[in-house]
Amino acid sequence: MHKQFIRAIEKSNIISKTDIDGIITFVNDEFCAISGYAKDELIGKNHNIIKDPYANPAKFKLLWDTINAKNIYKDTVKNLAKDGSVFYLNTTIIPILDECDEIVEFVAIRYDVTQEVMLKDKLLKKEQEYEELNRNLEKRVEEQTIELKKLNKTLEKRVKDEIEKNKDKQEVMFLQSRHASLGQMLANIAHQWRQPLTELSLTIFNIKKSAQNSNTDGVAKFYSESKNIIQNMSQTIDDFSNFFKPNKAKNYFNISNSIKESLVLLDNIIKEEAINIKTDLVDIEVLGVENELTQVIINLIHNSKDAFISNGILIKEINITLRKDHEFAIIEVEDNAGGIKKDNIDKIFEPYFTTKHKSRGTGLGLFMSKMICEQGLHGTIDAKSKKQTTTFSIKIPLASV
Numbered sequence: 001m002h003k004q005f006i007r008a009i010e011k012s013n014i015i016s017k018t019d020i021d022g023i024i025t026f027v028n029d030e031f032c033a034i035s036g037y038a039k040d041e042l043i044g045k046n047h048n049i050i051k052d053p054y055a056n057p058a059k060f061k062l063l064w065d066t067i068n069a070k071n072i073y074k075d076t077v078k079n080l081a082k083d084g085s086v087f088y089l090n091t092t093i094i095p096i097l098d099e100c101d102e103i104v105e106f107v108a109i110r111y112d113v114t115q116e117v118m119l120k121d122k123l124l125k126k127e128q129e130y131e132e133l134n135r136n137l138e139k140r141v142e143e144q145t146i147e148l149k150k151l152n153k154t155l156e157k158r159v160k161d162e163i164e165k166n167k168d169k170q171e172v173m174f175l176q177s178r179h180a181s182l183g184q185m186l187a188n189i190a191h192q193w194r195q196p197l198t199e200l201s202l203t204i205f206n207i208k209k210s211a212q213n214s215n216t217d218g219v220a221k222f223y224s225e226s227k228n229i230i231q232n233m234s235q236t237i238d239d240f241s242n243f244f245k246p247n248k249a250k251n252y253f254n255i256s257n258s259i260k261e262s263l264v265l266l267d268n269i270i271k272e273e274a275i276n277i278k279t280d281l282v283d284i285e286v287l288g289v290e291n292e293l294t295q296v297i298i299n300l301i302h303n304s305k306d307a308f309i310s311n312g313i314l315i316k317e318i319n320i321t322l323r324k325d326h327e328f329a330i331i332e333v334e335d336n337a338g339g340i341k342k343d344n345i346d347k348i349f350e351p352y353f354t355t356k357h358k359s360r361g362t363g364l365g366l367f368m369s370k371m372i373c374e375q376g377l378h379g380t381i382d383a384k385s386k387k388q389t390t391t392f393s394i395k396i397p398l399a400s401v
Contacts, residue, residue: 014089014110020103022047034089034112036082047108052078052086063093067106070095076113088117116214123211126223137230200226250376253290255322255329255396256281261290262297273305275316282322284329286396288377296369296381300333300392303366307337307390324398328379331394340385348383 014034017026027042035042035050042049051060055078066073073093081087089110096105203226210218259281263270270277301318308316319334340348349370373381379396 016108018047018106034087050079052080067093067095087114119214119216133230250288252285252287255284258290258293259297262294266301277318280321286329292372292376296372299369304335304337311338313337327398329396332391334389334391336389339388340390345385
């Protein structure tokens with residue numbers, strides 16, 4: 001029975017014996033298998049044949065101080081196999097004493113924990129990368145928040161200065177409108193982030209769950225997903241920050257890109273309200289400030305969205321087309337939101353005129369859109385309404401002005 005017990009221990013553990021000087025006197029087959037050495041290469045050699053050459057000398061001294069004091073030593077030890085590969089063993093070293101209570105040999109019983117240690121190191125590295133990614137994101141958020149605050153102060157100061165100097169009344173109202181749009185866009189940032197924050201929270205939970213289950217593939221997959229979510233959130237900040245950069249010079253820009261940018265900025269709202277937007281666009285370049293045209297398209301889509309809600313429209317559709325007509329680019333934005341009453345169609349571009357509740361509209365959105373089209377793009381904007389549909393037409397000259 002005693003021999004069977006000893007054999008069971010040898011088969012299930014990695015065992016070696018040394019004399020009091022650390023010279024190997026016995027190793028079992030498991031020891032040879034993990035170290036890559038044959039028995040005759042180990043017997044008679046110092047046990048440090050498998051020692052990691054970069055091991056902490058203090059730990060090595062503690063080992064010998066412990067076992068020479070006739071105490072049992074336990075630790076997880078890094079070792080090197082014959083081929084130079086690394087393996088980790090949970091190690092228990094027991095001093096064997098004779099009848100006179102003197103040490104005659106040391107027995108070491110070990111089991112392999114290489115995979116566990118490697119996974120722990122990999123998770124630690126991923127965690128460090130994740131923390132660094134978070135730090136960078138926090139820094140970007142902080143920088144962009146400061147930039148947005150500066151832009152907000154700039155807009156407020158411009159409005160205040162224009163009012164104090166009693167300059168052109170239309171310009172003052174235009175700036176007021178931009179200021180109101182900034183508040184709306186900041187709300188859009190919060191809206192755009194709500195879903196990815198939920199996704200990020202779930203992904204972090206999945207990383208933790210995979211790590212607990214030692215699922216390295218799962219950890220890598222969910223870590224990659226979390227990086228993509230964070231990068232998309234960072235890109236959202238860049239998109240909104242770029243939208244409100246003041247004093248941009250006029251340049252030739254592609255109208256299609258401006259329309260697509262507006263749809264990107266409103267993507268979550270469009271999905272949330274189940275609005276079906278169809279586009280038929282061609283590449284046309286005009287002279288102006290691209291983000292101002294983007295703001296016009298955003299205003300029109302927001303108006304359609306509010307009208308869908310106000311009129312209880314179930315199937316919500318917006319068609320956006322872009323085409324050339326002789327010397328002009330023609331943008332048409334058509335919705336089926338119920339149309340505009342005949343009494344109001346001639347007033348919708350007037351400042352402060354609105355059919356919305358005061359909590360939902362300032363009456364400056366279409367006025368500002370008209371100013372951008374006429375003064376910024378040297379074009380026109382008009383509206384037609386029939387059969388429960390409304391179509392806004394924007395006409396922009398192709399030639400430089």
